[in-house]
Amino acid sequence: MSIRHQGLIFTLPESYLLSLDNRVLSSIDVGPYDETAKIGSMNRRFGTRITGMSRIMTSLLAHNSGITTKQLQELLQGPPFVDRIIHRASLGSLAEETDIAADHVLVSMYNPGTSDRDGTTALAQAMEKLGLLVGQQKGFHAVQYLLRGEATPEQLRLIIDVLHTPALHTNLIIPGDRYRQGHRLPAPIVLISSEPKVQKYDLASMSDEELLALNKERRLAASLEELQQFKEMYRDDSFLAKRREHGLDHRATDVEIETWFGLRSEHCFHKEFNARITLEDQVDDPVFRRATEKGWLQKKADGTYTLEDGVFKTLIETPAKNIFEKLQKRGKNWIASMFEDNSGVVYYNEDFMFCIKFETHNSPSNKEPVQGAKTGIDGVNRDIVGTGLGTFELLSNFFWYATGDPQYQGWLPPGVIHPFDLLQGITRGVREGGNESQVPTLGGGLVTDPRYIAKCLVYCGSIGWSPVHGKDGKSLLEKTPQVGDIVFVAGQPVGIDGVHGATESSLSASGCISLGHVQADDPYTQANLFTYILDVARAETLSSLTDLGAMGLGSAAIESARATGGLRIDLKKRPTKYSGIQPWQIIASETQNNMLLIAHPENETEVLARAGLHEVQVTPLGTLNDTGYVHLTYGDETVALIDIKKLFDKNPRKEMRATNRNTFSRDSFQASKQFNSSYTPISLEESLCLVMAQPDVASKEWFFRQKDTIVGGATMQPPLMGLEQEVEADATMQKPLNTIGKDFGAIAYALGIAPKVADLDPYLAAQKSFIDMVGKIIALGGALPDMEHAKWDAWAVCGNYCQPNSDGTDTLSQESGEQNLAGLVREAIGVREAVEALNIPVISGKDSMKCSCTYQVADDFSLDDVPSDLREHIFLTEKDGEHGKEKWIEIHDPPTYLASAAVKIEDYRKCVTQSLKEEGDLIYVVGTTKAQLGASQFANAVGYAQQDKPLQGGNAPQTDLEEFVNVAHAIHSAIDAELVASCSYIHNGGLITTLAKAAIAGEKGVSISTKDLSDSTLSNEEVLYSETPGRFVVTITRKDRHAFEARMHGVAYKKVGIVTDKDLSIETKEGVLEEISLGKVKEAYQKPLRFNLNQGAA
Structure with a gap:
């Protein structure tokens, strides 16, 4: 059924009509919206001569044929679709009805299979308005831009791809005359014809070359040694006998392969932060000598250093544990949990606790800025909700972006989004994630460098708040899963979006990174999910929970199963967005807005009943056991059997080599050192205006004006300060509402980052980041921990390392990889020195170890075509390809350490x-x-x-x-x-x-x-x-x-x-x-x- 004869005429695929009887497609146009404000910037950037631009929003409803045109007309009369004061709506072509002239029409829809929040919401609202159930009906969303003026097809492609990145969207260009005659388009419905089928691989007979080919084909991001280790398991007679008990043969299934390497990826396993590092110091660096004297490094007879226990254990975890012991002796130890749960937790006092978590979402944000950043902030919010037993409420969100200068003019690597568009997109994503989840944004900032053009960094942070005890004094922090407990998945049905997120984020950026690891997100759905979890958790019906982040269900369920030693779940029971999804995709997909819940069997009824009250989909998948195996089925068929101890065995530990060739310390600690080049003296007014206009320093008012900073009512010092609220505050503050009237305490927040200093000395850069964070808190009214007197003076600190590729075996220039690793060790030494001097432990954090990019460039590429500030950071080389010599470039981000703090303030009245x-x-x-x-x-x-x-x-x-x-x-x-x-x-x-x-x-x-x-x-x-x-x-x-x-x-x-x-x-x-x-x-x-x-x- 369609009454359209002009404009866009959407159709349903014939195969979809055959699979579902009595299904028709209706379109509702709403608008038009004047987009004149975009014209000037578009003409300047793309050289177009656009004179007019209008936007129309289209909702596509694939519904039962029993819904009449009269009923659909009711939807046009007012909310939720239409505000009759400012909108018009039509079941026909609104452009034709309102006589909007168009020389060109740009159309964008989500790619089939991608979560379409707007379309799904439109369908739900329509059915509610008509008093009908959603059932198997589908909703989709499309945007039409009607342009008047002159533009080439190439320019139009640039415009629509900037407005809606092709990573998630199908973008079309339609000439105006064809649009007026009527242009037919298929609705973005997923049609997967294949039935679920498990592929099997005879690994035991594969050569090294064949293993590496499999690694590339399935994007496993594994080394040859790791592939060989996995292969050997399928030669183990006892393991093969166990497999035969469950109907499996000697061949590895695709579910086993994807699960194993996804969970053991750099992103999930932190192999490089736990690696044994051999370090050659060619410059006699005093930082390494001092670390050796303190026992952090060991010097061997050949003059090289060894970091035996790795960066994390030696330079992050050990100093935190040392301070924990000091606080235990002092009394009122405020460290509640560190490095064990989804976030770091400290005690506010005997009755309440707060937690902190910051993560990065770099690779997806570089591909699709809006959704990449949105899934970043929503993912870190799920970390907070997944801490303890699910009783933490979200207090506040934070961001920090590292991009190229938005005003950059010059060469871009192939396929890279311009920093202006990227910054707009990631800001929108974080804004939507926070605002739509009703969480205030309390801090953030921006640093720029030409190297971030190739791979930007998007830091997202969140703070949570919870009572310490539940009924009868039960701890709300301790997870207590038991054998026989039921495993549930709660949230959105699974799709194929987000597949390979864990493994591909473990790679350097390149043209080989697929779009499959980009996910679309729905913060509104997640907000409902959080409300449900808080309800069911505070009713104390859960024994454990966690979020579905990297590797999705595979990571959440299997890591939770470590507590009991085994797991059996049926992947077929997991709700899917559409038919045809393969079992390995169900376990590995990172479809957003999902949580894993675990409950004792006697609580199953209440868990499901409360889900119904909140309209959240919750499905039991299986149970925990102590068999020692991860047993995954698809219906009655076993699709994976994995030894859980071997899966999480850190051996073989990664061995890495670092070489320090830079005279960082010798240069940095000179009494006086001038710039390498002279500059023309200028007046103080001129120099101050130049400095104040630097993106790192310049006003961030634009970022905060569009983010809600006071929702929830707890904000005391917002991120904008002053009489006109025009200057960003270095530190912000909240008063948790359920402490009002009980004390004068509050929680203050600050962040520190200094990547520019890393070019001179990564050690000083990381240390400065930490000290700057602390100094901002002190300036507000905070205090360093008092190690003499017992008090609740908690510091919850998160440390995030974003490192250029530090594996010399995996960089185009081995020398640069080894130097990057030496720089990482120096950074971590600098932070440990600051931690121990101030008695402020880092209790949470994340490492992103592949903040580099490699690209093949054209044969005629020349560094002379690249602006000088970026040129000096590009490594250009040739290597053998399928058709002869190929030119490749490599760009490393500067080492970028972000220090973030949430700190207990004793008396906010004195701040x-x-x-x-x-x-x-x-x-x-x-x-x-x-x-x-x-x-x-x-x-x-x-x-x-x-x-x-x-x-x-x-x-x-x-x-x-x-x-x-x-x-x-x-x-x-x-x-x-x-x-x-x-x-x-x-x-x-x-x-x-x-x-x-x-x-x-x-x-x-x-x-x-x-x-x-x-x-x-x-x-x-x-x-x-x-x-x-x-x-x-x-x-x-x-x-x-x-x-x-x-x-x-x-x-x-x-x-x-x-x-x-x-x-x-x-x-x-x-x-x-x-x-x-x-x-x-x-x-x-x-x-x-x-x-x-x-x-x-x-």
């Missing part, structure tokens, strides 16, 4: 903000300023302005850990005594940038003198722009001067000026007074990342 408060307040700098302009925002800004790339060299910013501890105690003492009017931690952009942002936020000015801060060896630029970690800008009232200075006894501090009514007045060391217009500085600060802020969210 202070960064905004300048009153004219006449005194300005102090606390902490030592050093000549450390290397890798600074000043070096970046002036370098790009004058040389098209950052100024190279200079002293790297380095932390004096002992001094920082003393400064942090002094600052907290002054804030706790209520002697501080405002406090800012000095980081990106240095002192003058920190003062400018505080002045903008408080709508005040400053007058300072550099003479009061430095000795004669520091230049004005070094005083104002050095990013020496561990320093603070503090303002106080004049009456508190003596009391404040008394509390600064023993630390470096200087009074440098006063707060004024407007603008910035800087007296240089030469006595020259430079006046800086705060209005110009603010304009420079706000412009770069404003995007379409005045027109609403993208």
Whole structure:
């Protein structure tokens, strides 16, 4: 049935009609929406001459033929489809009815099989409006763009692929005249003709070449050694006898192969963080010598070092355990769980606890920014809900993006999305994930580097909150699965989206990465799922639960089965989106919005009954046992039998080789080191405007305006601060609602990241990231842990390593892989030193070890075609291909360590903000300023302005850990005594940038003198722009001067000026007074990342 004769005429595939009787397709057009705001940017970017653009949203309903046209007309009269004040709707072609002229029509629909949230919701709302059940009816969504003006087919393809990436969408270009005549399109219905069938492989007879071919064919991301290890199991007579008991022969099934290598992928198994590392140090690095003296590294007779127990155990887990023991002796140990559950958990007090988890979603976000980022934030939210017994509520979300400069103009690697479009997409994805789940976004930021153009990084974080005890004092943190417990899957039916997510995220980015590991997400469905889980969990009906993340059901169910030693589930019982899905796809698919629940048999009825109340699909699949095997069936057929102990046996451990050829420490710790190239001196006003306009420093208002920051009512310090809420806060704060009236405690949040410093020294970069995170908390009013007095002064810290490919056997340049690994070891040493100096443990985190890309390029490719700032980071080589020599390039991201903290604040009433408060307040700098302009925002800004790339060299910013501890105690003492009017931690952009942002936020000015801060060896630029970690800008009232200075006894501090009514007045060391217009500085600060802020969210 269709009353359309013009425009788009959607049809149902004949095979679909044959499989389901009495099925028809109806289309509802809603709109038109004016898209004039997009025209200017499109014409500038693509060279088009578009003069007009309208958008129409189309809902496709594949429904029973019993639904009449009259009933469908009812849907056009108002909600949920139509707001009659601003919309029109039609069962025919709305474009024709409203007489919208179009020279070109662009159409986008989700690819068949991809989760279509909009279409599914439209169908559900339509059936509810008509008082009918959804049943087997289907809903789909399409978007039409009607363009007027001139554009070539190539330009139109670029436009539609930017609006809707082809990773998830079918995008079409239709000439306007053909559209007016009527253009027929099939609805995006999945038609899988094949019946479920298990493929089997005779591994025991395969050669090494055949194993490697299988590895490539199935995208297993395995090494030859791992393939050979798996092969040997199928030569074991006892194992083969066990298989015969269940109807299996000597051949490995595709389900076994996908399950084994998915669970043992780098993404899930963290092989490189647990590897035994042999390190050759060619430069006598003092960092390695110091680590050896402390017993972290072992030096062998041949002069090489060994990290015997790996990066994770030696440099992350051990220091955390040491602090755990200290807190046990001190009393009120606030570490509740670390490295065991889905997140790190600390105690707020005896009654409540909070948890933290940050992860990255890099590979999918590079392919499909919106859904890649959305599944990132929703995935980390599932980690929170899957912690303990499911009683954690979501408190807040966070993000941090590492991309190319959105204003980048130049060469792009093949198939790479421009950073402008990518940044818009990932921002939209995180926004939708948080907003639609009703979780406030409390922090985030952006760092840019040309290397991130090839592989961006998308960090997503989440905080959870829960009571400590349930009924009768039962712990709500301890999972207690038992033999015989029932395994349930809750959430969306499974599709083939997200297949190979675990294995492909374990690879460097390249043209060989498929689109199958990209998933589409529905935060609204997930919000319902979370409400159900909180209900069933607080009723204490679950013995365990976890989320379906990487490797989907396979990872969640099998890892849960480790507690009892076995599992049997029937994959055929799992609901599917469509017929024809293979058993191996059911176990490996990462279809979003799913959780695994485990309950005692006596609770099955209640688990299912509560699911019905929340309209969440929950299905029992099987039970836990203690057989020692993972036994997977498809109906009555056994499709996999895997020894669970062998599956999780870390042996053979990966052996890796690192070689340190860079003179990081020797260069970084020089007393004075100049830039490698000179630059033309400019005025302070000009340099400050350049620095404030750097993407890392510039206003992130656009990011936060479109995210809900106060939903839930707990926010005390939102991410935007100041009188006009225009400046991002370095630290934010929430008051959990069920503690109101019980205490004055709160939870503060801050993040730290410094990848630019990694080019000078990864050790100092990671350490600076950690110290910056801590400093931001201290500036708000937080305190370092008190190791002398028992108190609930909890720090929940997450550490995320995003590393360039560190496996020299897997990089185009072996030297670069081995150097990257040496850099990773130095990073982790730097973090451990900071952790132990501050007694702040990292209790959660994630490693992403393949933040690199390799691409084959054309024979005529030349590095001269690449902008100079990116060119110097590209390795170009030739290697043999099927048709002769091929050119390949490799680009490594800079090592990027993100430190994130959620911290218990004892008394929020004493906390202070960064905004300048009153004219006449005194300005102090606390902490030592050093000549450390290397890798600074000043070096970046002036370098790009004058040389098209950052100024190279200079002293790297380095932390004096002992001094920082003393400064942090002094600052907290002054804030706790209520002697501080405002406090800012000095980081990106240095002192003058920190003062400018505080002045903008408080709508005040400053007058300072550099003479009061430095000795004669520091230049004005070094005083104002050095990013020496561990320093603070503090303002106080004049009456508190003596009391404040008394509390600064023993630390470096200087009074440098006063707060004024407007603008910035800087007296240089030469006595020259430079006046800086705060209005110009603010304009420079706000412009770069404003995007379409005045027109609403993208």
